[in-house]
Amino acid sequence: MSADPTSTSSNGHSSGFPGKLIVVEGIDGSGKSTQLDLLHKWLKGAGYCVYFTEWNSSPVVKRTTSFGKANKLLSPMTFSLIHACDFAERLERAILPPLRAGAIVLADRYIYTAFARDAARGIDREYVRNIYSIAPVPDVAVYFKVPLDEALNRILAGRPELKYYEAGMDLRLSEDPYESFKIFQDRIFNEYERIVPERGLDVIDATQSIADQQKQFRALVKPHLKGVLRSEILPLADVLASEGLSGRYVRSR
Numbered sequence: 001m002s003a004d005p006t007s008t009s010s011n012g013h014s015s016g017f018p019g020k021l022i023v024v025e026g027i028d029g030s031g032k033s034t035q036l037d038l039l040h041k042w043l044k045g046a047g048y049c050v051y052f053t054e055w056n057s058s059p060v061v062k063r064t065t066s067f068g069k070a071n072k073l074l075s076p077m078t079f080s081l082i083h084a085c086d087f088a089e090r091l092e093r094a095i096l097p098p099l100r101a102g103a104i105v106l107a108d109r110y111i112y113t114a115f116a117r118d119a120a121r122g123i124d125r126e127y128v129r130n131i132y133s134i135a136p137v138p139d140v141a142v143y144f145k146v147p148l149d150e151a152l153n154r155i156l157a158g159r160p161e162l163k164y165y166e167a168g169m170d171l172r173l174s175e176d177p178y179e180s181f182k183i184f185q186d187r188i189f190n191e192y193e194r195i196v197p198e199r200g201l202d203v204i205d206a207t208q209s210i211a212d213q214q215k216q217f218r219a220l221v222k223p224h225l226k227g228v229l230r231s232e233i234l235p236l237a238d239v240l241a242s243e244g245l246s247g248r249y250v251r252s253r
Contacts, residue, residue: 019099020224021136023110026144027189029151030206031213035144036108038214039221043104049229051098055109058086058093069165076121076170083114084131091135099136102229111135112143112195120187121171139224142217143196146206148189152182 026032068074111132167177168184
């Protein structure tokens, strides 16, 4: 399996496909999923063909992952390999086909999540990067940066209980789940600080208003939209007329 990226864009990212790959990254509580959802709605509203994929969502791997988590069977290396399998399946099923067809793929977390989380669990960085060498390089990859304390406040506020692996309890960082979570997230944050300059991710200050962040996000994406697959947007009147519906408030062109 190979992505075969062949060209390089102005921001240093490469893409050998007619479609575009747009990725968001960030620690828990950074607001990255909210920003990607807003971008998704904007692109769909403009008529672009958009496909969405998120980390750890392969139906093929999900059952194994759930079983391992429920029974606390996942070592750091097992965790790493399961996520790699999840990514490989989604790459073949949900990422490469739309890219080859000329559509936009939005990824809520990408290989950089593995780089950060696996390293935070003690897996060799170079080993992890080699595993994901099959991945196409995104056209736009954005890291939503937020201070660790603020991210923790967003996540922990109103959350009654942290999950075992979410809190990094498998690493024996602390007997207290909340303290363990803080230490684990700090490790992930520090890994992102290494990844961002290494891989040339664009950075958006996630302490800004949601609207300001979205404005910056769209500005990064707009230069990559030329030639992307779109569907025709028909006026409501034309859609109704095609079904034989008409009325005093419905006027065709």
